[in-house]
Every structure is written in structure tokens, then in C-alpha cells.
Amino acid sequence: SQQGEEDPQALSIQEGENATMNCSYKTSINNLQWYRQNSGRGLVHLILIRSNEREKHSGRLRVTLDTSKKSSSLLITASRAADTASYFCATGPYNQGGKLIFGQGTELSVKP
Amino acid sequence: SQTIHQWPATLVQPVGSPLSLECTVEGTSNPNLYWYRQAAGRGLQLLFYSVGIGQISSEVPQNLSASRPQDRQFILSSKKLLLSDSGFYLCAWSVGDTAGGYTFGSGTRLTVV
Numbered sequence: 001s002q003q004g005e006e007d008p009q010a011l012s013i014q015e016g017e018n019a020t021m022n023c024s025y026k027t028s029i030n031n032l033q034w035y036r037q038n039s040g041r042g043l044v045h046l047i048l049i050r051s052n053e054r055e056k057h058s059g060r061l062r063v064t065l066d067t068s069k070k071s072s073s074l075l076i077t078a079s080r081a082a083d084t085a086s087y088f089c090a091t092g093p094y095n096q097g098g099k100l101i102f103g104q105g106t107e108l109s110v111k112p
Numbered sequence: 113s114q115t116i117h118q119w120p121a122t123l124v125q126p127v128g129s130p131l132s133l134e135c136t137v138e139g140t141s142n143p144n145l146y147w148y149r150q151a152a153g154r155g156l157q158l159l160f161y162s163v164g165i166g167q168i169s170s171e172v173p174q175n176l177s178a179s180r181p182q183d184r185q186f187i188l189s190s191k192k193l194l195l196s197d198s199g200f201y202l203c204a205w206s207v208g209d210t211a212g213g214y215t216f217g218s219g220t221r222l223t224v225v
Contacts, residue, residue: 033213033214035213035214040200040219040221041218041219042118042202042204042216042217042218042219043156043202043204043214043216044216045213045214045215048213088155088156090214098144098161098163098206099158099161100146100158100214101158102148102155102156102158103155104154104155105154105155
């Protein structure tokens with residue numbers, strides 16, 4: 001079953017601009033994670049935010065979490081052409097051990 | 113260091129043929145292991161996960177099965193492939209809860225013809 005839904009499905013920006021992707025989910029969670037996938041490759045873990053955290057930073061990435069709205073956002077600042085990829089949010093449902101439920105992803109295209 | 117190996121990278125199989133995809137993990141003990149499938153342009157669908165040898169949980173009823181004969185080995189199988197089994201299959205591992213995130217293999221592109 002799909003839990004997370006990303007918005008937008010596709011995003012095209014110019015190099016240097018910021019990219020914002022949103023994720024909504026349905027059930028209580030332990031944490032929410034963001035992953036990146038280059039075309040035809042496996043996923044790479046980017047950042048994790050726990051249910052008791054509201055904001056987290058890692059380099060050019062900023063993640064926010066609003067558990068009251070069951071939503072999260074991923075901001076990539078000063079985007080580069082190399083950021084072109086699909087980005088997925090994944091939720092760790094509460095009390096379900098190590099399972100992660102992934103959304104449909106946002107396809108980001110950064111034009112040089 | 114911890115690594116995950118998944119093979120083959122691509123596979124073309126006729127309808128009705130058997131399937132065996134293997135995933136092995138190095139550098140960690142007692143990992144949680146997962147098989148996901150990704151249809152073209154879509155998100156990941158959890159197929160199976162395992163918290164220990166011989167312990168398999170199935171998320172989606174289908175003609176696929178999984179086995180974990182050793183601590184760091186996870187196998188995805190089918191006795192007879194269907195056209196709908198085509199997709200990108202990804203193996204992943206984690207330790208404990210999801211706090212450390214998943215580490216994914218490089219995936220197997222399966223085309224059933």
C-alpha cells in the first residue's frame with residue numbers, strides 16, 4: 001500500500017534556483033525519510049527526520065515535518081544540474097518495525 | 113564497510129519461465145532485508161521483508177516468493193513468470209528500526225516477454 005504522496009510529480013527548474021518537493025502521508029509515523037534515485041539506479045538515502053523533529057538540515061537540503069498536517073517538504077537550495085533525479089519520501093509507520101512505505105516520487109530536472 | 117550486492121543487473125525471461133534473483137549483504141550481521149518492485153515511472157512497492165533467517169513477511173499476494181537461507185542472503189523467486197512481473201526489482205537492508213535508513217542494491221531490470 002502507498003502511504004506517501006509527493007507533489008509535484010515533476011519539477012523543472014534552472015540551475016541555481018531552489019527546488020521544493022512536498023510529501024503527504026496518512027498514518028502515524030516514527031520517522032520520514034527522503035531518498036534520491038538517478039535513472040535506472042538504486043535509491044540513495046538523503047536525510048531522515050523523526051516524528052518529534054520539525055526541521056532538519058544537511059548541506060543544501062532542508063527538510064520540514066508537520067505531523068499535525070501529516071506532511072513534509074524537501075528543499076534543495078542552489079540546485080545544480082547533477083541534482084537531476086527522482087526524489088522519494090518514505091515513511092516508517094508507527095509500531096511496524098523496519099518497514100518503509102515509499103511515495104510515487106517527484107522527478108526533478110535541473111537545466112544548466 | 114557495509115555493501116550490498118544484487119544480480120543480475122538486467123534479465124529478459126519468457127513468460128512461464130522460473131526466476132531467481134539474489135541479494136547478499138556484507139559487513140553487517142542480522143540485517144532486515146527487503147525486496148521492492150518499481151514499475152516504470154512509479155514508486156516502490158514493498159514485496160517481502162525479513163527480520164531473520166527463515167522469517168519472511170509477504171506484503172502483496174502474487175506469484176513471487178522470497179527466501180532467506182542465510183543471515184545475509186535474500187532470494188526472490190518465481191516458478192512461472194507473468195508479463196505483469198516485469199519491472200525494476202530492488203533489494204535493501206537496514207539494521208534495527210529505520211533510523212539509519214535503507215541501503216539499496218543497484219537493482220535488477222526484469223523484462224518478461
